[in-house]
Amino acid sequence: MTNFVLVAGAWLGAWAWDEVAAELRAAGHEVHAPTLSGLAEKQGIPAGQQTHVQDIVDEVERLGLRDVVLVGHSYSGVPVGQAAERLGERLRRVVFVDSNVPADGESFLAGFASDHIRQALDAHGGVWPPLPPAAYEGQDLTAEQIERIVTEGTPHPGATMTEPAVLKRPLGELPATYIKCVRDGRAPLPAVAALLKSERWDLVELDTGHWPMFSRPRELARILQESARGA
Template identity: 70%
Template sequence: MTEFVLVAGAKLGAWAWDEVVAELRAAGHGAHALTLSGLAEKQGIPAGQQTHVQDIVDAVEQLGLRNVVLVGHSYSGIPVGQAAERIGDRLARVVYVDASVPADGKSFLWGWDSDGVRAAIAENGGFWQAFSAEDLQEQGLTEEQVDRIVRGATAHPGASLTEPAVLTRSPAELPSTYVKCLLDWPEPSDDVAELLKSERWNLVEMDTGHWPMFSQPRELARILHESAVGP
């Protein structure tokens, strides 16, 4: 049985995966959604990026999981990509859902115009503030879904965004699927495009926005299922 370990992006907890988890379990898979330290019900726990990597590794080991598909959305692609190389032969595949990918020595904020995020972290006591409804517009979400995200989101620990990733090899070496959400941006970023040249990587596109676990949970679950068992 495939065991999916699902990690949502910045400002979100395990609850963000509820609909996808239900679909995966109905298809006969194991599905384990994680909340990273400092978020949702784990608010108040100090956390940097390596804390989040360890959260994922610990969950896999403590649950005794094998044949693991690690799923990282948005920010969480960075700790998921690092955890993937640390769980050894427990790993079956990595799935990056419209996600950042780790690069050794680089942080989440590297490589894009992140001055506004850095300023927000400095102004908010070391945290990136939670979502507003305006942050979620034009992403294929209903008003109800936007409201759900805004109500559930929490501020994100800034240290996890500024600390560098630590890798011993390229993510290109691990079997991986990249899910590109076209409403967010129609093309993969340059670093993802380079990784997609690897024969171990494949690209899947979704005609929705950056939060497909809300906007198209059944379709996302189908893509995850196919990533594990093939079309």
């Protein structure tokens, strides 16, 4: 039995993991999916990037979890990578699902073309609103799945994207799996490509779009279990 802690990306709360969590629990694992501050049922709570890091660490410590496989999707790879470092011996493995990764002293918006996000933050009072339905086309999602993401998603607090990450040691020293969703249409970011050269990092490709917890929950759950066994 493994303790999985699943953290969703921008705009999403714990609800995004419902199908994946059900698959993992059916296989006998314990699953926790904390919603980050400022999102979903925690909308309105002020949050910066370090708030999200602490949200994750607090969840693991509050529950007394050990042998943790910590999973971060998209944006949440940045706070998850920092939280993984702080969990120490509680961590078994960290899994990044088509995500960004933290770099010490750099924000989420550093390292890739993010002018459109900065413009959205400026135009919407410091929050990043959910994308329109057209942005999810070509990502292996049904119309119903897109509708759910758009209607249940909540604006993402901008400070979480502009505050710098804090790391005390190289991220490549952590035992990690990176899941690249190949239908996303983008190559891994340069920071990810560099980390994948580490002997402690594995790359797994998944034939779907950027939101595999919706498009391929069973396959994603299988990869998460295989990652845990390979730790």
